Amino acid sequence: MEYTHNLKIILVNNNSIIEDKIILNEIKNILYKNHTHKINWNGQLLDITIKWHKKELNEINQILMGDLFSLPIYQFDSIILHHTQQTIDNINCKYIIKFYISRIIYDEIIDKNSIDFI
Secondary structure (H helix, E strand, O other): OOOOEEEEEEEEEOOEEEOOHHHHHHHHHHHOOOEEEEEEEOOEEEEEEEOOEEOOOOHHHHHHOOOEEEOOOOOOHHHHHHHHHHHHHOOOOOOEEEEEEEEOOOOOOEOOOOOOEO
16 A cells, blocks of 8 residues: 555635645645654654655546645554644644545455454
8 A cells, every 4th residue: 555644735714715836835845844743642742753745636636635645654543633733733824724634445455364454
């Protein structure tokens, strides 16, 4: 599996979507870098690092999903959500940055010679 999560970002001002590709690309350039944040998980502050990757999408897929993808090592979606929120909160932007994270559909393959997923 190449990626497990998809990130779509939009810019909003006065409840209207703003089509500012320059600022949107600046934000995406920030998300392409490794960012480490302290996240509280099960009562412990952990250093969590996540990086998003840009993938070119056709016009139809651009409407349906974002062009940022990740394969974080973390199995808990709440960690990915909190980390992404912290990263976006640290971005100085004249617009409100809204985002949506979704999981990419896939089927886990079970090895018939094992007792767990591979």
